[in-house]
Amino acid sequence: TATGTVRTVGNPLNAHSGSSTSFPVVSSIKNGASVNIDCTTTGITITGKFGTSNIWDHVPGGYVTDTYVYTGTGRAAAFPCGGSRKPSTSGCQYIGICDKIIACVYGRGYSGFPSASVHWQSTPTRYKHVGDRNAPAGALVFFQGGKDDYIAISTGGLNLISTDIGGTGTLTRSTIGTIESKWGHCLR
Numbered sequence: 001t002a003t004g005t006v007r008t009v010g011n012p013l014n015a016h017s018g019s020s021t022s023f024p025v026v027s028s029i030k031n032g033a034s035v036n037i038d039c040t041t042t043g044i045t046i047t048g049k050f051g052t053s054n055i056w057d058h059v060p061g062g063y064v065t066d067t068y069v070y071t072g073t074g075r076a077a078a079f080p081c082g083g084s085r086k087p088s089t090s091g092c093q094y095i096g097i098c099d100k101i102i103a104c105v106y107g108r109g110y111s112g113f114p115s116a117s118v119h120w121q122s123t124p125t126r127y128k129h130v131g132d133r134n135a136p137a138g139a140l141v142f143f144q145g146g147k148d149d150y151i152a153i154s155t156g157g158l159n160l161i162s163t164d165i166g167g168t169g170t171l172t173r174s175t176i177g178t179i180e181s182k183w184g185h186c187l188r
Contacts, residue, residue: 019043145184
C-alpha cells in the first residue's frame with residue numbers, strides 16, 4: 001500500500017467502481033483528505049491537478065484518478081491491482097544485509113559497501129538531505145541505529161521498500177516511521 005493526499009480545486013474527488021469516469025460513482029473523498037492506496041491500475045486517461053495520466057488508484061471506497069492524488073511520484077505509487085504483492089528476490093538474499101537491496105534494485109550483485117553505515121559515510125554531502133523525510137521514488141533512505149545502520153529505498157513520500165522489517169529475510173513495503181520505531185533515526 002501507499003498513501004496520498006487528495007488535491008482538487010476544492011470539490012470532492014469522485015471514486016468510481018472501476019478505472020474510468022464511465023463507471024458509477026460509489027463515494028466521494030474530500031479535498032485535502034489522506035487516502036490509503038491499496039493498489040493501482042490503468043484506465044481512461046484523465047488530465048488533473050498533477051498532469052495527464054491513465055493511472056488509477058484503488059482506495060477504500062473505489063477507484064480515483066491519480067491526477068488528483070499527491071503521492072510524491074508521477075508513477076504508480078502502489079503495486080498493480082491483482083498483481084503480485086511480493087517482489088522477486090531471486091538471486092538476492094536480504095537477511096541482515098540491507099545494503100544489498102540497493103545493488104539488486106539497480107541490477108548489481110553488490111553495492112560496493114560492506115554496510116549501510118559505510119555507504120552513508122561515503123555518500124558526498126551534496127547528495128545527503130538530512131532532515132528531509134519526503135524522499136522521491138528511487139531515493140536511498142538511511143537510518144542510524146545498530147552497528148551497521150540501515151538503508152531502504154523510497155517509493156515516494158514516506159513510503160519505502162525495506163528488508164527484514166516484515167520479518168527476517170522479507171522484502172516489504174513500509175514507512176519511515178515504522179522503520180524509525182524499530183531501528184533508529186532517519187538520516188535521509
